[in-house]
Amino acid sequence: MTFSDFDTRSVRCGIHRSQFNEHSEALYLTSSFVFESAAQAAARFSGEEEGNVYARFSNPTVTMMQERLAALEGGEACVATASGMSAILSLVMATMKAGDHVVASLGLFGATQQLFGNILSKFGIETSFVSATDPDAYRTALRPTTRLIFVETPSNPLTEIVDIAAVAQIAHRAGALLAVDNCFCTPALQRPLELGADVVVHSATKYLDGQGRVLGGAIVGGKVVMDEVFKFLRTAGPCISPFNAWVILKGLETLRIRMVAQSASALELARWLSGQPGVLRVHYPGLESHPQFALAQRQQSAGGAIVSFEVDGGRERAWRVIDETRMISITANLGDTKTTITHPASTTHGRLTPDARAAAGITEGLLRVAVGLESVDDLRADLARGLA
Ligand SMILES: *Cc1c(COP(=O)(O)O)cnc(C)c1O
DSSP states (O other): OOOSSHHHHHHHTTOOOOTTOOSSOOOOOOSBOOOSSHHHHHHHHHTSSOSOOBTTTOOHHHHHHHHHHHHHHTOSEEEEESSHHHHHHHHHHHHOOTTOEEEEETTOOHHHHHIIIIIGGGGTOEEEEEOTTOHHHHHHHOOTTEEEEEEESSOTTTOOOOOHHHHHHHHHHTTOEEEEEOTTTHHHHOOGGGGTOSEEEEETTTTTTOSSOOOOEEEEEOHHHHHHHHHHHHHHOOOOOHHHHHHHHHHHTTHHHHHHHHHHHHHHHHHHHHTSTTEEEEEOTTSTTSTTHHHHHHHOSSOOSEEEEEETTHHHHHHHHHHTOSSSEEOSOOSSSSOEEEOGGGTTTTTSOHHHHHHTTOOTTEEEEEOOSSOHHHHHHHHHHHHO
16 A cells, blocks of 8 residues: 555555464564475566565565665665665675776765775775765766765764755766665655655664664665665575564654654754853754755754764863763664764774874764653753763
8 A cells, every 4th residue: 555644654554464464564484485386486486476485585574674664765666684784785786897986975884985995996896985065076076987976964973964966966967876875864854765866775773773673774766776686685695684674664663753853852952062161063964053054954854863062172071971971872873762972083983094084074072972762851961961
């Protein structure tokens, strides 16, 4: 069934009931499926008859998760993968070959940067990294061999915004695909396909699950590109576990409610932080002081749940803010109902050289908070101790 409303799609799309007519979506823990005859086995293998064969590439629980997420992103098809990184790898392996070129935004998730910069380069796929916020920089970096533009918006941890519609035009004029990592906003707040992107990738580990339980990833897009992604997954096998898919399928039911509530708390916290002595700068797309506030308002329906801020006094002060917390979890993960805090310069961005860190704007006084569902009063109290 199709529904026009996002909330209805979140709970009603992609349901396939078994002969038992269970109300809640079933978890199918089986690696293979039985055929009624040799002829049916042959038809299933050749693709003449639809149906499940082997869980590396089809499982009813995984199918339900894929259909629900495709409906939320507004894409024709979705392929779920074992993690966010395997989603990005699968997209590249399915759409590119040696000699092809990628343009990627600076400030990508660390492992994504490593994948493009250090691993794919060994196989003859070169990547140019450009300033995320300047559409002209993408245009200038294009080569005749450019097949993919890959961006993440808002970026981590500085919440820089990529103009998806503008970069989509640049990609399409050059005959390249635009892929957007929609991990931070999720389809609840931002739908890149509606803005002209060809493909969305996800770390479902973050907000799609939303409760820090499982790893997962997904790619969503049009049928032509997703057929290629599916062929890669079927052969190479970076598939999601049915259990993880079931957890994420249920996580999607509360996605918009969580994202709206966590964004509202993040905005309140960002406003409060902006007025605190010792806080030099707050990075949050929902603040009018954000350099791309207008674009964020146009492109996203809320600012998201990631707030970063710089304290006076460098690493020493930043670490004190972290160590004085009693409730907020000290972890580099994000996308949870429990608020987390991290010091990017010594954790997620610790492997960069000091020069590269400075170029990326990751100062020693920078802290990143991924706001969860606790009360804002409790979050303020927990941060105020270290700021005092
Ligand atoms: C975590 C993350 C990834 C990688 O996802 P995994 O599920 O950890 O493999 C990719 N992109 C972004 C923006 C992330 O935050």
